[in-house]
Amino acid sequence: MSQNSTNPAGPQVLEADGIRIEFGGRQVLGSIYLRVQTGQIVGLLGRNGSGKSVLLQTIFGARAVADASVRVNGRRVVPAFREPGLLNYLPQEPLLPPSLTLARAAALLGVDIKAATARFPELRPQFGQTLGELSGGSARLVQALLLLHADTAFSLFDEPFSGVMPVHVETLAEEMQRVKARKGLLITDHRYAEVLPICDVVYLLHQGRLLKLEGDVREQLRDYGYLAS
């Protein structure tokens, strides 16, 4: 399914709800509802250990959760990763094998290197190298760029800016804003100063509940103990 085949007339809507997760009797997520649509960047913030990674894994389908419902345009898609062209996911840990050349990774994901690196020309000469030969920050940046430019309706990013130098964080954030014209992006990253300005919707995971923040987002982030006062 290409990104426009499910609903060529309008945006696609990805919804996740009924997500409840416990570890050892401790509830991490309690009846979460989250919505992302194409054309939006949705930010997911929360303190360390609040369950952001677990939530992204569950939406992607890498973590099976009883009663969890993930839907696209109202149609249940569990596990979502099986749905061709629906979504891709950058986990916190490296996604692609270190032995893979960047050119091969791009080919596997159907990504045009020239388009993906249009704003990162210094990366182009590195496409003959393997991911393992890159620095940690460059490898992170390349993987985020490849998933961003792959032809899926949604991309889920778990800390895409981690280890990436500030000048590239800025350019990657701008690139996300450009790409959202044809995709929906769900991003969690503690680089809130870069994340907040590009988000259309901000969620905060707090004590197992997912709160949609409206109004003065920074003030609420302080109130909930995510930002220092």
Ligand SMILES: Nc1ncnc2c1ncn2[C@@H]1O[C@H](COP(=O)(O)OP(=O)(O)OP(=O)(O)O)[C@@H](O)[C@H]1O
């Ligand atoms: N397999 C597991 N077994 C037990 N507990 C787990 C397991 N996976 C995650 N947890 C716990 O679930 C909670 C949420 O973890 P998660 O990695 O989703 O947090 P996070 O919000 O992404 O944190 P961070 O901001 O530090 O990346 C943590 O307390 C973690 O220890």
